[in-house]
Amino acid sequence: MKNGFTYFLGLFLALALAWTGIVLGSHAQLGRLSPYFDENEGKAFPERMAGIAARGQLVYQDLGCAACHTQQVRRPDFGSDKARGWGDRQSVARDYISQAHVQLGDSRIGPDLANFGARPLAVDPDRLTQYLYDQHGGMPSYRFLFDERKITGERSAKALKVAAPAGTEVVPTHRAEALVAYLQSLNNVYEYPEARPVEPAAAKEGEHK
Amino acid sequence: MTTVPPAAETAEVTEIDSSARCSLLLLLTCAALWLVLSGVLAVVNLVQLTTPTFLADCPIFTYGRSSALQQSIFVYGWAANSGLAVALWILARLGGEPLRSLNWLKAGTVFWNIALVVGLVGIASGDGTSNAWLHLPRYVLPVMVVAYGVIAMPGVLAWTGRRSPMTFAAQWYAVAALFLFPWLFSAAQMMLVFAPERGVLQALVAGWFVQGAWTLWLAPLALAPAYYLVPKITGRIIPSYDFASLSFWTLLFVGAWTGGRHLIGGPVPAWIATIAVVSCALLLFHYIVVGVNLRAAFSANGSTVLRFVAFGLGAYVLGGFIDAATAMRSVAVVTQFTHFSTAQSQLALNGAFSMVVFGAIYFLGPRITGRAWPSLGLIRAHYAAAVIGVTGLVLALFGAGWVQGHDLNDATVSFATMAAHTRPWLLAATAAQAVLLFGNLLLAAHLFWIGLAKSAPATGLFQSAPTMEASVS
Numbered sequence: 067m068k069n070g071f072t073y074f075l076g077l078f079l080a081l082a083l084a085w086t087g088i089v090l091g092s093h094a095q096l097g098r099l100s101p102y103f104d105e106n107e108g109k110a111f112p113e114r115m116a117g118i119a120a121r122g123q124l125v126y127q128d129l130g131c132a133a134c135h136t137q138q139v140r141r142p143d144f145g146s147d148k149a150r151g152w153g154d155r156q157s158v159a160r161d162y163i164s165q166a167h168v169q170l171g172d173s174r175i176g177p178d179l180a181n182f183g184a185r186p187l188a189v190d191p192d193r194l195t196q197y198l199y200d201q202h203g204g205m206p207s208y209r210f211l212f213d214e215r216k217i218t219g220e221r222s223a224k225a226l227k228v229a230a231p232a233g234t235e236v237v238p239t240h241r242a243e244a245l246v247a248y249l250q251s252l253n254n255v256y257e258y259p260e261a262r263p264v265e266p267a268a269a270k271e272g273e274h275k
Numbered sequence: 276m277t278t279v280p281p282a283a284e285t286a287e288v289t290e291i292d293s294s295a296r297c298s299l300l301l302l303l304t305c306a307a308l309w310l311v312l313s314g315v316l317a318v319v320n321l322v323q324l325t326t327p328t329f330l331a332d333c334p335i336f337t338y339g340r341s342s343a344l345q346q347s348i349f350v351y352g353w354a355a356n357s358g359l360a361v362a363l364w365i366l367a368r369l370g371g372e373p374l375r376s377l378n379w380l381k382a383g384t385v386f387w388n389i390a391l392v393v394g395l396v397g398i399a400s401g402d403g404t405s406n407a408w409l410h411l412p413r414y415v416l417p418v419m420v421v422a423y424g425v426i427a428m429p430g431v432l433a434w435t436g437r438r439s440p441m442t443f444a445a446q447w448y449a450v451a452a453l454f455l456f457p458w459l460f461s462a463a464q465m466m467l468v469f470a471p472e473r474g475v476l477q478a479l480v481a482g483w484f485v486q487g488a489w490t491l492w493l494a495p496l497a498l499a500p501a502y503y504l505v506p507k508i509t510g511r512i513i514p515s516y517d518f519a520s521l522s523f524w525t526l527l528f529v530g531a532w533t534g535g536r537h538l539i540g541g542p543v544p545a546w547i548a549t550i551a552v553v554s555c556a557l558l559l560f561h562y563i564v565v566g567v568n569l570r571a572a573f574s575a576n577g578s579t580v581l582r583f584v585a586f587g588l589g590a591y592v593l594g595g596f597i598d599a600a601t602a603m604r605s606v607a608v609v610t611q612f613t614h615f616s617t618a619q620s621q622l623a624l625n626g627a628f629s630m631v632v633f634g635a636i637y638f639l640g641p642r643i644t645g646r647a648w649p650s651l652g653l654i655r656a657h658y659a660a661a662v663i664g665v666t667g668l669v670l671a672l673f674g675a676g677w678v679q680g681h682d683l684n685d686a687t688v689s690f691a692t693m694a695a696h697t698r699p700w701l702l703a704a705t706a707a708q709a710v711l712l713f714g715n716l717l718l719a720a721h722l723f724w725i726g727l728a729k730s731a732p733a734t735g736l737f738q739s740a741p742t743m744e745a746s747v748s
Contacts, residue, residue, distance in 0.1 A: 070435070073447070076524065077454050081491065084531035085462065088483045088547065093476060095544055128401035130339020130410075136612055140540035145608055149686035157542040162474040169405065170478045172537055174612035174683060175324070177690060203691045206323070206331030206338065 096159045102258050111256040112164050115248075120166065122248025125241050127167055129208070136171035137180045137252065151185070152178040153254070158261045161254040176205055183253035194246050195238050196226055211242035292642040294373040295364065298380045299643050300726045302360035302426075303636060305388050307719035309352025310629075314712035316345035321705040325698055335399040343403050343410035344395055350408060350488070351391050351419070354628060356384070358496030359426055361635040362449040364643070365503045366430045369446050371438035374429040383425030390418040406467050406477075408485045416464045420457055427453040444519045445503035448495040451527060455491040459484065475542050482534035482547075489623060490530025490558075497591065497628045500635035501569055501584055508578050508638075509571040515564075522564035529557045536602040539611060548604070555599040562595035579654055583634030586662060590626030594619065609684065614697065614704075615676025622669045625711065630661060633718065644725050653721045660714025667707025675700035 101110035115123070126132075139153035147153060157180055162168045182188050187197060201207040212226070217235050225235040238246070322329050323338050330336035367374045374380070397403065397412035404410055411419070430453045434446060463484035466472050472480055506513055513519055535543070535551035565588065572585040597619055601610045610616065637654055641647050648654060675697040682693040 073442075073450075074454075077451055077527065080524070080527035081455055081458055081487070081531070083528065084483065084487065087532065087550070088534065089466065089472075089476070089480055092479050092544055092547065093472070096476060097473065099474065127405040128340075128403055129334075129337055130343050130403060130405055132405055133339040133342050138541050144540045144604070145611075146684045146686040156540075159475045159542050159544075161542060165474065167405065167471065168475055168477045170475065170538075170541060172407065172612060172616065174679075201328055201331070204324075204327050204694045206327040208337070209332050210334040210337075 099160050099163050101163065102160060102256075104256070111258070112161055112254065114164055115251055118244050118247040119251040120248075122244035122246070122251075123165070123167060123169075125211075125245040126169060126248055129245075131179075132169045132171040132173075134171075134173055134175035134205075135177065135179045136174055137168075137178065138170050139178060139180045147178065150177070153181045155257060155261045157254065158258060160258050160260070179249065179252055181253050181255065183250045184255065188250050188252075191246050191250065194249060195224075195242060196228075198242060198245070199226055199228065199236070199238075208242070211245065212236050212238055288642055288645055291367050291371075291373045292364075292639075293645060295367060295377065296643045296645075298374070298377045298384070298429075299360045299364055299639070300722075301381055301384050302356045302363075303640075303722060304726060305384065306353050306356035306360065307715075307722050309348050309356065309391075310715050311712070311719050313345050313348040313353055314708070314715050316341055316348065317708050318705060318712060320345055321701060321708055325694075325701045325705065334401075339405075340398060340401075340403065343398050343405070346408065347391070347395060347398065347410050349624060350493075351394075351411070352388075354493055354496070354624070354632075355387070355423075357632050357636065358452070358493065358628070359430075361500050361632055361639065362452060362496055363426075363430045363433070364639050365445050365499055365635075366433040366449050369443050369503070370433035370436060372433065372436055375432045375436070376429050379425050380429050383422045383428075387419060387422035387426060390415040390422060394419075404468055406481050406484075408488055409463055409467060409481070413464075413468045416460075416468060420461050420464070423457050423460070427457070443502070444513065444516070444523065445499045447520075447523050448502060449499035451523075452492050452495040452499070455495075455527075456488070459487045459491055463487075478538060478541070479535070479543055479547065482537055483531055484534075485537075486534030487531040490526055490533070493624070493628050494526065494530070494591070497587065497631040498565065500638075501565075501572070501588055501631050504580060504584055504634060504638055505569045505572045508581050511571045513568050514570075515568060518564045519568055522561045522568075525558065525561040525564075529554045529561070533558060533598065533602065536598070536607070537611075537616070539602075539604055539607045548602075552602045552604075555602040558595060559599055562592045566592040579651075579658060580634045580638045582658060583630050583637065583661075586665075587627050587630030587632075587634065590622055590630060590665070594622045594627055597622070609680035610676060611680075613676040613679040613683065614672045614701075615680060618669050618672030618676055621665075621672060626665045626669060630665070633657070633661065636718070636722070640722070640725055644728070646725055646728055648721065649724050649728070650721065653717050657714045657717040657721070660710050660717065664707050664709075664711025664714055668704050668711060671700050671704035671707055675704065 101112060103110045137157075139147045139155070139157045141156040142148040161180075188194050198208045199212055214230060214234055214236050217233055221235055222237050224237050226237070228236050230236050319330065319336065320338065320342050323331075323341070327338075330341075335341070363374060363380070391411075394411035394415035397415065398410050402412035404412065430449065434450050463480060466480045467477060467484070471477055502513070502519070532554035533551050535547035536555060539548040569588055572581050572588055600606050601615070601619065637648065678696050678700065679693055682688040682696055
């Protein structure tokens with residue numbers, strides 16, 4: 067390795083090739099994915115995230131929720147994702163195209179949240195807000211997302227049903243409300259053509275599996 | 276090509292070592308402080324896994340943030356500072372000239388570490404980006420790229436201005452790490468933070484960056500001292516330099532392609548995971564060559580420096596084989612998304628990288644300060660604590676991950692039951708991490724001791740190699 071130029075070129079190529087292959091290669095394949103317009107329903111999927119939910123995604127990001135929760139459902143025969151009720155179909159790239167910051171996650175200390183919005187806990191916003199305040203199993207409480215304040219006039223409609231000193235109430239902050247709205251928005255149920263589960267048993271002679 | 280480093284025939288301490296004393300000690304002191312801090316946070320994180328209420332009311336220490344802080348401190352605080360210090364010193368020694376532009380080096384170190392502090396405050400207060408290995412907020416990232424370039428400059432000058440046109444394996448690895456990281460780091464910043472890619476492409480870029488940061492930056496930073504120290508201390512030549520070169524290029528060309536193994540089954544093209552499996556298998560060639568070429572480290576007795584390096588090399592090669600095994604879909608179905616992956620990264624970072632760099636620090640410390648280490652006992656205690664800590668931590672996390680993986684695949688097991696099953700393993704991991712932290716505290720204390728010692732004794736006392744050695748015999 068006497069030749070410095072060859073060495074330098076090698077370094078550059080090593081980095082550039084992997085980048086070209088992985089990043090540009092998948093960009094060529096997925097970069098132009100567009101929302102899928104369903105004529106029967108008269109709208110395109112995935113739907114755009116509401117403003118408050120998009121703000122909630124920032125809360126999800128800054129608290130590092132992805133340290134314990136994934137947002138990706140694997141195909142039914144790979145792991146127990148479907149059996150656990152995390153989703154009927156595997157997640158596909160099109161599910162994520164409208165998200166500003168994709169939070170796939172790489173650790174499942176808690177359950178997957180890709181379709182969390184469809185689960186009983188998420189359907190009722192008050193219950194979900196209360197859930198974030200309390201501590202449940204392995205998930206810590208997020209009390210710093212709530213304000214304890216004096217009741218002035220009437221008790222707030224948003225106040226949680228928790229024990230608070232007399233004359234005070236516990237109300238969710240804007241951040242807590244945004245996070246709840248985001249978690250409720252997580253729901254990829256629309257079945258895109260590419261998301262239909264592969265049926266391995268259906269292969270016949272002369273047909274590709 | 277001769278394979279015995281040229282400094283061997285001259286005096287042990289020369290102008291090359293003493294001139295860089297302040298600059299390298301600055302890097303190493305910062306590194307040791309960050310290492311201790313990251314160890315404290317690692318203990319906090321592990322306690323939180325078994326006791327979720329621990330510090331939960333404090334937003335800074337909520338698990339997501341404190342684990343991001345811990346990771347950033349380890350990688351950009353400890354690994355970057357210490358790896359660069361060792362790489363620069365090796366490049367100076369093998370180049371045969373004292374390091375140049377040392378004031379720039381000091382300025383770069385100060386800027387890098389100030390930017391890191393600001394970035395950590397940013398993560399703690401909610402500006403983190405939630406990208407693995409790139410949690411630091413956007414406003415410090417450009418400063419860090421420039422600071423890295425400034426720190427790397429003396430190393431590049433030592434490489435281009437080397438006395439001999441011949442080069443050594445240690446130099447290839449060190450220079451590769453100096454050059455490749457700024458490219459990799461700035462490309463990842465562009466595609467993840469400043470102009471984020473669309474949809475799952477972000478996850479692909481993140482996978483490429485994390486894997487690249489290991490195979491193109493930290494692994495070379497650890498292999499440079501390994502390739503320098505093993506032949507130098509044992510006095511034996513590297514068995515095959517041709518294979519060393521092939522193995523070097525294999526790591527660089529194939530390494531970053533293995534990033535997709537974390538995305539098996541995910542919403543990304545299936546070929547990403549397939550290429551990762553193939554690349555992991557190809558990369559085994561690199562690990563085998565490293566193991567065979569540096570096997571002298573395992574048979575050397577007497578030198579504590581070599582013991583650190585040998586443990587690190589063992590962890591490095593073992594980690595390569597475990598990575599290849601878990602890239603297989605049949606294994607990944609159990610290990611994916613579990614503590615098993617954490618164990619793998621701990622094996623690489625605490626086991627391979629840190630141990631080799633510890634060895635290098637114990638080797639270069641007396642040479643740049645002109646004093647022998649004040650206490651051999653402290654070094655032995657650090658070695659014992661590090662070996663027990665790393666082994667315990669990695670084994671406990673492997674156990675926890677395996678249990679967790681099987682529980683996850685059984686839909687009837689609730690997350691509460693899963694937490695109960697992994698609890699004993701995680702408690703063991705916490706204890707091991709605490710032992711590791713204790714060992715690393717010893718290193719930090721020792722480094723302050725040797726660095727702050729006022730009257731450096733005459734270097735003549737330390738001109739012979741054996742006295743410089745942290746040798747046990």
